[in-house]
Amino acid sequence: MAATITPYRSGQRAGHDGFVPLLRAEWTKFRTMRGWVIAMLAAAAATALAPIALAGIAKSNDPETCTHGLCQVEASTVATGPDGEAVTDSFYFVHQPLAGNGSLTAAISSLRGTGPSLRKRHQFPQAPRTEPWAKAGILVKAGTRPGSPYAAIMVTPGHGVRMQDDFTHDIAGPAGPVSAASPRWLRLTRTGDTLTGYSSADGTHWTTVGTADLAGLPATVQAGLFVASPDYTVESQSFGGGDQGSSSPTQATAVFGSVTRRGDWPASAWTGSHIGPLELPAKAGGHCVASSCGDTPQQPGRFTRSGGAFTVAGSGDIAPFVPIVDPLQVALYGTLFGAIAIIAVGSVFITGEYRRGMIRTTLAASPRRGRVLAAKAIVIGTITLAAGLAGAAVAFVFAERKLTALGWTPPVWHDWSLTSQVGVRVVAGTAALLAVTALLALAAGTILRRSAGAITAVIGLVILPLVLAVILPTGPAEWLLRYTPAAAFSLQTSTLRYSQVTTGCVPYHGCYPLAPWTGFAVMCAWAVLGLGVAAVLLRRRDA
Amino acid sequence: MRHALHAEWTKLRTAPGTALLLAASIVLTAGASALAAAIVKCPGSCSADTTKLSLTGVMIGQATVATLAVLVMSGEYSSGMIRVTLAAMPRRPALLGAKAAAVTGVVLIAGTIAVAASLLAGRLLEPGNGFTTHHGIAALSLAHGPTLRAAVGSVLYLVLIALLSLGAATALRDTAAALTVVLGLLYIFPVLGVVALDPAWQHRIARWTPESAGMAIQATRNLGTLPIGPWAGLGVLAAWAAATLLAGGLLLRLRDA
Numbered sequence: 001m002a003a004t005i006t007p008y009r010s011g012q013r014a015g016h017d018g019f020v021p022l023l024r025a026e027w028t029k030f031r032t033m034r035g036w037v038i039a040m041l042a043a044a045a046a047t048a049l050a051p052i053a054l055a056g057i058a059k060s061n062d063p064e065t066c067t068h069g070l071c072q073v074e075a076s077t078v079a080t081g082p083d084g085e086a087v088t089d090s091f092y093f094v095h096q097p098l099a100g101n102g103s104l105t106a107a108i109s110s111l112r113g114t115g116p117s118l119r120k121r122h123q124f125p126q127a128p129r130t131e132p133w134a135k136a137g138i139l140v141k142a143g144t145r146p147g148s149p150y151a152a153i154m155v156t157p158g159h160g161v162r163m164q165d166d167f168t169h170d171i172a173g174p175a176g177p178v179s180a181a182s183p184r185w186l187r188l189t190r191t192g193d194t195l196t197g198y199s200s201a202d203g204t205h206w207t208t209v210g211t212a213d214l215a216g217l218p219a220t221v222q223a224g225l226f227v228a229s230p231d232y233t234v235e236s237q238s239f240g241g242g243d244q245g246s247s248s249p250t251q252a253t254a255v256f257g258s259v260t261r262r263g264d265w266p267a268s269a270w271t272g273s274h275i276g277p278l279e280l281p282a283k284a285g286g287h288c289v290a291s292s293c294g295d296t297p298q299q300p301g302r303f304t305r306s307g308g309a310f311t312v313a314g315s316g317d318i319a320p321f322v323p324i325v326d327p328l329q330v331a332l333y334g335t336l337f338g339a340i341a342i343i344a345v346g347s348v349f350i351t352g353e354y355r356r357g358m359i360r361t362t363l364a365a366s367p368r369r370g371r372v373l374a375a376k377a378i379v380i381g382t383i384t385l386a387a388g389l390a391g392a393a394v395a396f397v398f399a400e401r402k403l404t405a406l407g408w409t410p411p412v413w414h415d416w417s418l419t420s421q422v423g424v425r426v427v428a429g430t431a432a433l434l435a436v437t438a439l440l441a442l443a444a445g446t447i448l449r450r451s452a453g454a455i456t457a458v459i460g461l462v463i464l465p466l467v468l469a470v471i472l473p474t475g476p477a478e479w480l481l482r483y484t485p486a487a488a489f490s491l492q493t494s495t496l497r498y499s500q501v502t503t504g505c506v507p508y509h510g511c512y513p514l515a516p517w518t519g520f521a522v523m524c525a526w527a528v529l530g531l532g533v534a535a536v537l538l539r540r541r542d543a
Numbered sequence: 544m545r546h547a548l549h550a551e552w553t554k555l556r557t558a559p560g561t562a563l564l565l566a567a568s569i570v571l572t573a574g575a576s577a578l579a580a581a582i583v584k585c586p587g588s589c590s591a592d593t594t595k596l597s598l599t600g601v602m603i604g605q606a607t608v609a610t611l612a613v614l615v616m617s618g619e620y621s622s623g624m625i626r627v628t629l630a631a632m633p634r635r636p637a638l639l640g641a642k643a644a645a646v647t648g649v650v651l652i653a654g655t656i657a658v659a660a661s662l663l664a665g666r667l668l669e670p671g672n673g674f675t676t677h678h679g680i681a682a683l684s685l686a687h688g689p690t691l692r693a694a695v696g697s698v699l700y701l702v703l704i705a706l707l708s709l710g711a712a713t714a715l716r717d718t719a720a721a722l723t724v725v726l727g728l729l730y731i732f733p734v735l736g737v738v739a740l741d742p743a744w745q746h747r748i749a750r751w752t753p754e755s756a757g758m759a760i761q762a763t764r765n766l767g768t769l770p771i772g773p774w775a776g777l778g779v780l781a782a783w784a785a786a787t788l789l790a791g792g793l794l795l796r797l798r799d800a
Binding site: 330333453472508 | 560595602607614718722
């Protein structure tokens, strides 16, 4: 009779084959490697301290030069808006006082620009004759002081009917330009503090474009017709670094017909005046400023009236003022030092296992390889996120404080707090982009299995584009900041940008072509792609 | 010393990564240079320094050169080979000298090929993008003194970057740490040098950091407006390389392997 051999069974209870123990294992690996912990702490410290140091050497804006994106000439035309923000408030206004409630209606049959003045036209061969954001319409304003509250309904050559108020608010109405064949009827009605803008194609069927609530509007306001045409600005960068920027005032002329008033209007004639200072040729310290040399001065507007028709010419813009330089963003370039340390840790988190042969133990303990990669990604991503949040919050608060002390102050530069929308986006965004950078490094480490290759590759993908973006011409530079993971650094922008303001801003000035979270999405797409390839390769190859 | 050199040459020649990294250096440098020459156009960038433009790839190829040089030293530490090496060659400064000589040799050869290919690409592509005599821009030629200096200087630049990396790796003994420090030095400071708001600091960064100062060797136009002269800039980089090699050599001598 054959004896049955009982196979050996260990007395040890089988361990859990769950995801949580796997996470714990990866966390233990990280925690017990002294070099990795030191590198991560160094990354947090660099993220916090380098921006503060950089903010410390950002000299306050020097009015003698244009190098900081705000020339003397611009500074003299900046007004302070209702919310304490810097605004451009310069336009031609044909106005009368309106006491109490009332409304004004007009039909605009033409809005044409003349483009940059003849003397400058050779310099701007691409300039359109009519600025897309030229504006003509009906405006109600608390007074004639630049920066005072207002609401306006207007037509634009490139962006249809708009209802705008208090510089930053912009509501789109019906699209399309105006012409003599298809005039656009506009109406602005005041009821207490509420202003309502209407638009119509025929003067009988009206649609509401939007309403504006101007709290504290005085009983008597200035109301009337206005025309504005923003400066034509070109900004480009050429190979080798350096930018060429130039701008010229433009003028637009609009024809208003069927002007109808309702309410308590005076019998006196209409007053035509340019609101705000007229822009003079850019000069600093008596010398022509290179970036805006040879500017012709802004032409004052004028108006003529024949019967019920008004022809109004005007120049300037009614919009938030957007400075080119973003000092806080410049200071936050210091987080690159943290990023580079995080790239090293993220890569070594897996390549270290290959170097020491530990990967074989890891994969023996958890044969489902995709889960190993997922656990590693969660652990390194979470640790980096925490380190990045701490570092970025400290950097943000202290850099902002230092910049304020150095003269980067409101109204032109914002004094953001940590809890403001921008503060939260910059700090959370910096931490998030560092965490995703760590994931990219982990993916590269898994794919290449060598720290040298992985670190070089990820630095080439994340940091090198920022270097190239300041030395290549505009086109390729913007391409790099659109399609490489470096697009995510747009999260560190602290200047607010508005769709209704065209700013000539190029990568050389730290401008990104994509909006903050869109740029971050580009980086995430790279990380997802990288981790996907890494997971496939980890599963297919022998360790 | 001759034996040390022979040993280092054998190690370098037979390590699997060397040929790959050298090939990558040549391809990346020449490829990026050709790409830059293909996308930068006149009008738009007519004032561009065409020599510098055709040597743009050096900025990218330097990363693989640095990787190679770091691995020459840190590779020995990660595999434990360093103990065998030091047992066979107890004179540590001579060992570092031999490694530096071997790295210099291969980078000189690869760098020359890469720079020559870059210039050739520039010479062929740039006239097609509007950089012609019509705009007062002559085709690239090594007979032009400043262009020759930029070409020779770019090869020397790559050699000095390699020596700087070797020194850093000797001091830090770890691939990841050394590479992070070297690439951080090479790629972060040039960005800060451009975006820094204080012109005094822009000037300082341009003069004293290894990448920005060393790259001055590629300039052939408006030399008077450079923050630092071409050879002086390369001299700053050489000082960085010498300082890190010296620090690495001292630490190599003082520490146990």
